[in-house]
Amino acid sequence: MPFSLLVSWRYITANRLQTLLLVLGVALSVVVFVFITALINGLNIYLTQETTSKIAHVELDPPSRVARVLVDDSRFVAQPVSTLQRKQIRNWQQVIEIAESTPGVSVISPIVEGNAFLVRGEATQPIAIQGVEPNKVDAITNISRYIIEGSAELTTGGLIIGADLATELGLLIGTPVLLRSERGAERLLPITGIFRIGLANLDQRVGFLSIRAARPLFDLPDGITSLGLKLDNPAEAPTISIMLQNATQLKATPWQEVNKSLQDATDAQGRTGNFIQGFALLAIVISISSALLLSTYRRRAEIGIMRATGISRQFVAIVFILQGVFIGALGAFLGAAAGYQLCVQLASITRPDGSSMLPIAPNEGGYMLVIILTIIGAALAALLPARAASAVDPVEAIQQ
Template identity: 35%
Template sequence: MHVLRTLWIEWQLAIGFLREGRVQSLMIMVGVAVGVAVIVFIAALIQGLQDNIIERTLGTQAHIRLLAQDEVNVVLPSALGTVQLVQEDKRAQRLRSINNWQQISATLDQLPGLMAVSPVVSGPAFARRGEALESVALMGIDVGRYLNVIPLGDYIVNGHLRVGAGDALIGRLLADDLGVRVGSKLRLETGQQNNTVVNIAGIFELGVRELDSRYVYLDLKQAQSLLDLPGGVTVIDLTITDIFAANAIAAQVERLTSLNAESWIETNAQLMNALSAQSLSTNMIIVFVAISVAFGIASVLSVSVVQRTREIGILRATGATRQQVLRVFLIQGAVFSLLGSVFGIVASYVLVWGFNTYGPGLFYIPVSPILVVLAILLATMTGVLAAAVPARRAASLDPVVAIRYV
């Protein structure tokens, strides 16, 4: 009970000092509010930009791709007593199936951390319509599995998502180049005497020029027949729960399956460098803003200590301990930063709402509750730490000297 009474007295003294210097208190709280608003808005802006970039990048590709091991030349041992000099060229890689892909897929289905497993058969071909001839990439898919990797239905701009029974999907740029539309016929030639004519059931637009101008989606069995890989697949696509753990999971899957595992981080190294640079710049902004807020609080409280030297001396002379005086000024720092951070959070929500409502509309800025809590904690801790130096100075004042101070 005595402790609560003491804390209440210290609280009243701290609030009383704040009320006496209303202008100074208001200015420092505005400074804290601006700092918190900048931290939250910039962090949310960078996070929204990164989410948008990752969504656009990974929305059209798997997180991890499993491929068969490269074929290598077999060099026969030299005869006994002879020296063999070998000049070896890398062996040309032929289109071939992944061995035991059904068992591998079933095993990966049970692996923690994987969201989807989709076997795919892919290979080169030509698409012909009249005199028009285009090089394309055939993609044979199991629709049920593939949609868990890439939501192809979200990218259909004409027609329907339908493959199999002679139906196919092609990219919008490829359709423009060939002059075809939904319902048109298209001849696919693989150069292996396995040609066929398909009906264009739908046209998609993934937003990646290379894919929209080359991809042709077929049923898995139809593509296997065209590419002369009956019952085989060339790639197993995976999606994972934690996209930034792709390298670690790829290494784990590679050890488990003895296949080559390529993660999206490896194939998008420049993107990862850009994301790292953005995160670094955000952290630097937060650090400098926090330092600015800390200096502002410390300077105001230092002035407050000088202005209230006599009052502090009287408090010490009437029995107030050094710890009590110290806590009075620490409470002021906490109040400064806490109230300022609340106003700053409100201001940041206004800024985010303005950007999302009246901005360019390139991407949406989300505000994470975790970010809000961290910003408030950061501001409050900064305020308390910044108040520590002037608070120690106030607590160390000699009562007799302080009372005689003019």
């Protein structure tokens, strides 16, 4: 073992209580770092999963059209919007084939959607209808998971609505209700399912029909209004959207574009976590630096004797830097292990329904990062004490 390592280790073990307190202080800061990192990353994962599990990762819509401009005797006349055909995807079967051949796409659901009114007696409530294939009712949003009454079966031609909307109109399973679409078509439909997802915009204003029942209501005998896609990795939605848009010439919208508020919220949480992590590392630097600086003044005589025997200033500086590295490494590994155990225990605490009390991700604690940062921070913290120790005059130190 190099002599500098041996001297550093003897200095550390000479006052074991002080060293223990230092290591525990460093470990506590590391635990805070790990906990905050695991909590923020876990919250980001939870929010992303909750959001992406209920919406399409990529939505393909007909491209936006602008009224064409006609030239008449050198005059520009805008074509009336009323002459434009209704936007729809007519070649949707071919689009599905393209999407199926795109790597990363796992589920494809054709959708016929439109606005309508539910009428019961004198009560009228607006509703956004989504017509889907009966075997893909759970393709985009797992409606079956949230059914509280009835079922998610659409083959019978019934209507599935949210619990809040059902309460507003006093609708129960089997109750017939008049659905009047934006195209003026009407149909009397039974309520076959009631769901509660926990999102107001879905529970109050969304209903599901079979695509076969929705087509005549919205005057779409052949085309569809959109295609909803689920991906193996939702984070790849922007890249896959560009690929599909170029391949199909349709408007491809990734879920991140529709949920920018979620991205802003997770970014804000990340910045808050960075501040807390920075303070934890600062506490490590201050505690190690102050303790080693105190050790420098306490060991002035010993340092003077070493210098008088020919030990160089560089050697003295290395001894104190190694002390900081030893303390930082011991505290980092101890704190990382304790932080992981703490996160595991907190993640195991569940509510009566089985969900976790804290959306914490024990595997996302940034353990390697905090260990490296702690050791580097400890080494930097030891620079000032090392400089002070190496500057000790051997004559003055021995005379004192």
